[in-house]
Amino acid sequence: MRGFRERSTVEEALTAALDGIGRLPAEAVAVMEAAGRVLAADVESGVDVPGFRRATMDGYAVRAEDTYGASSYNPIPLHVLGSSMPGGEAPPEIGRGQCLRIMTGAPVPTGADAVLKAEDTVGSEHRIEATAAVPVGRNVGRIGEDVATGDQVLPAGRRLLAQDVALLAAVGHNPVSVVRRPIARIVVSGDELLAPGMSPTGSTIVDSNSPMLAALVERDGGVPQIRSVPDDRQAMIEALGAPGADVIVTAGAASVGSEDRVPVLVGELGELAVHGITMRPSAPTGVGTVDGVRVVILPGNPVACLAAYDFFAGPVVRSLAGRATDWPYRSIERTLSRRLVSQVGRTDYARVVVDGELVEPIAISGSSVLSSVTRATGFVVVPSALEGYSEGTTVTVHCYREAGER
Amino acid sequence: MRGFRERSTVEEALTAALDGIGRLPAEAVAVMEAAGRVLAADVESGVDVPGFRRATMDGYAVRAEDTYGASSYNPIPLHVLGSSMPGGEAPPEIGRGQCLRIMTGAPVPTGADAVLKAEDTVGSEHRIEATAAVPVGRNVGRIGEDVATGDQVLPAGRRLLAQDVALLAAVGHNPVSVVRRPIARIVVSGDELLAPGMSPTGSTIVDSNSPMLAALVERDGGVPQIRSVPDDRQAMIEALGAPGADVIVTAGAASVGSEDRVPVLVGELGELAVHGITMRPSAPTGVGTVDGVRVVILPGNPVACLAAYDFFAGPVVRSLAGRATDWPYRSIERTLSRRLVSQVGRTDYARVVVDGELVEPIAISGSSVLSSVTRATGFVVVPSALEGYSEGTTVTVHCYREAGER
Numbered sequence: 001m002r003g004f005r006e007r008s009t010v011e012e013a014l015t016a017a018l019d020g021i022g023r024l025p026a027e028a029v030a031v032m033e034a035a036g037r038v039l040a041a042d043v044e045s046g047v048d049v050p051g052f053r054r055a056t057m058d059g060y061a062v063r064a065e066d067t068y069g070a071s072s073y074n075p076i077p078l079h080v081l082g083s084s085m086p087g088g089e090a091p092p093e094i095g096r097g098q099c100l101r102i103m104t105g106a107p108v109p110t111g112a113d114a115v116l117k118a119e120d121t122v123g124s125e126h127r128i129e130a131t132a133a134v135p136v137g138r139n140v141g142r143i144g145e146d147v148a149t150g151d152q153v154l155p156a157g158r159r160l161l162a163q164d165v166a167l168l169a170a171v172g173h174n175p176v177s178v179v180r181r182p183i184a185r186i187v188v189s190g191d192e193l194l195a196p197g198m199s200p201t202g203s204t205i206v207d208s209n210s211p212m213l214a215a216l217v218e219r220d221g222g223v224p225q226i227r228s229v230p231d232d233r234q235a236m237i238e239a240l241g242a243p244g245a246d247v248i249v250t251a252g253a254a255s256v257g258s259e260d261r262v263p264v265l266v267g268e269l270g271e272l273a274v275h276g277i278t279m280r281p282s283a284p285t286g287v288g289t290v291d292g293v294r295v296v297i298l299p300g301n302p303v304a305c306l307a308a309y310d311f312f313a314g315p316v317v318r319s320l321a322g323r324a325t326d327w328p329y330r331s332i333e334r335t336l337s338r339r340l341v342s343q344v345g346r347t348d349y350a351r352v353v354v355d356g357e358l359v360e361p362i363a364i365s366g367s368s369v370l371s372s373v374t375r376a377t378g379f380v381v382v383p384s385a386l387e388g389y390s391e392g393t394t395v396t397v398h399c400y401r402e403a404g405e406r
Numbered sequence: 407m408r409g410f411r412e413r414s415t416v417e418e419a420l421t422a423a424l425d426g427i428g429r430l431p432a433e434a435v436a437v438m439e440a441a442g443r444v445l446a447a448d449v450e451s452g453v454d455v456p457g458f459r460r461a462t463m464d465g466y467a468v469r470a471e472d473t474y475g476a477s478s479y480n481p482i483p484l485h486v487l488g489s490s491m492p493g494g495e496a497p498p499e500i501g502r503g504q505c506l507r508i509m510t511g512a513p514v515p516t517g518a519d520a521v522l523k524a525e526d527t528v529g530s531e532h533r534i535e536a537t538a539a540v541p542v543g544r545n546v547g548r549i550g551e552d553v554a555t556g557d558q559v560l561p562a563g564r565r566l567l568a569q570d571v572a573l574l575a576a577v578g579h580n581p582v583s584v585v586r587r588p589i590a591r592i593v594v595s596g597d598e599l600l601a602p603g604m605s606p607t608g609s610t611i612v613d614s615n616s617p618m619l620a621a622l623v624e625r626d627g628g629v630p631q632i633r634s635v636p637d638d639r640q641a642m643i644e645a646l647g648a649p650g651a652d653v654i655v656t657a658g659a660a661s662v663g664s665e666d667r668v669p670v671l672v673g674e675l676g677e678l679a680v681h682g683i684t685m686r687p688s689a690p691t692g693v694g695t696v697d698g699v700r701v702v703i704l705p706g707n708p709v710a711c712l713a714a715y716d717f718f719a720g721p722v723v724r725s726l727a728g729r730a731t732d733w734p735y736r737s738i739e740r741t742l743s744r745r746l747v748s749q750v751g752r753t754d755y756a757r758v759v760v761d762g763e764l765v766e767p768i769a770i771s772g773s774s775v776l777s778s779v780t781r782a783t784g785f786v787v788v789p790s791a792l793e794g795y796s797e798g799t800t801v802t803v804h805c806y807r808e809a810g811e812r
Contacts, residue, residue, distance in 0.1 A: 192493025
């Protein structure tokens, strides 16, 4: 039982965590499944959209010059040859003095170069009169107006929005090449831990880190793979060494006590780059690599586990998933209602409650007090160069919840 | 073929869309599946967490008074009775002059009232010397320190964060009562439409609205149920009337042309409260109710469809799901690089590109141009009372993407 040999700064630990980490290779998914995924390559369109001259208004497909001079005082008669419907049969060509009834989205027939609005006509089924002129091209969507063949539709690295998937569908791009979702193995150890869903009794506690880490990994675009292991060297070796993980996140057994096996084992099985950081909470955090897989060693106390995930594991998961490493939290500026105490040489992850224009630090009663992060609106980071922020300082709050959410 | 009888304002249409809509009834889910769901009821803890006096530091469980006066010049001997490990057997009671080796998270034995840090001791396996005094209660987490029996853990309506699920697991709350996810039936019609995944040919186009709407519904906490129907009255009646939907969103066949059956059918089968709104794009939007199920009628042009979903369908889905009706978009303030033209009496959904501190309106080439919403950073709403914004005005941009995303 002794202290950390040499603590790393938050910046050093993050650099170690992200060292050599990049987006995973691509996989193909159906366009209907592509929302939220990250494009692995630029997408160029192989087609024009629309691929035909399309009516953008209900009315009559006409030769524009046939309508020149038309007004309600000078109606010009046109013969209605038939109609052009969306998805219907190819419409007949029209000649001088002829027109076709046409619906929005239907193909404009050969010979026609404009669509006359229905309101600018009077008449019956087979014969109408144009009561206004229409210029060439009016109400006709040109071929490739939305996307032309060869256009770059979306860039590699794009996290696909609803409208992006719509555009990929529109150009017939299917399947879609997206970054594979990283498998994040979550290794939780502790003989005192009951499985989530059980009720705590006696001197046991329920494992709250695996549901928390699973939710964080999913939020960040990863696939959680939970392994709950007993406090047993061989079981931990197996959990750290088994193939199939793109990143390993451990929770618990991270400190320097004799039962704290994870950092020691990571050093034995691979390389332990960082163990012990100048951060509160989360001092026992570590970073290593086993069999080429990055291992982020998180403290077992749930608040420290959350903070260390946010600082070091989240960026790894998001990088592998092809996302930005930035925190997925909304940032707002607020004024401190009272002093926020820290120490020079230590980065603080301070839980705060926002109340209107003010922000109040939560009185911290330990890194095991989960309710401090459920009551908090978010957190303020106090950099290691400062000994805190005085009352009245404007600080950046990283919000756990969206605006308008409870 | 005629215009809308009477257009509704955006506010009237939203009021009609949300009329009588509230969160759906509860369902039970396992705590491991609860992240992202909305709590249906307040949760009170039935237990204390921790449920036992817990060591918050590695060291020795002692009677504090035994250490009074101890220093490195006056070491006080203590007999080590054994050890207390997390999840281990119940530790033996200690008496005067006795102590137990203890690990963080382990139960503090009866008789002990403090944990002496390992660094403040010297000695061997069976006998140590305290080299510092420790006050009563130091390094001991009290029963109920995190959560006490009867405490409200989380309020009804809370959308469960990772740490919320952790806390629910910690107090043994399982299963969790959450708001049922609304089933949003997406009814897409149009004989010109090919299924998503196909390539457009001839005068066909690919249905881009169903993948887009499915992604939007999922984003908003709903379960999409896609029904692609031909331009056929009976098929549309079946799609509107079949049981099993909590909300129906239609796309296409929304205007006032003779082929535009959806508003007419909604009026025949139920009640059509709104058809035609003073908004660009999205004028053909409608709102109705069939068999007690809200029907939001969206235009078929994909940009108009997206805008109308954002304004009217999204709030319904989110309300049913127990979420806030607010847009799930980050809002930022930027300065217009050029004039944004609108019309008094019409609400505009203007797509814009943010470039540093400036924001530029995208030259609009029609509500069918999907690429305008994939190129856009987000949108600016021009209220109906204004005829636009002049260059240099500060406007609010609702961003489709998060900061740092491509």
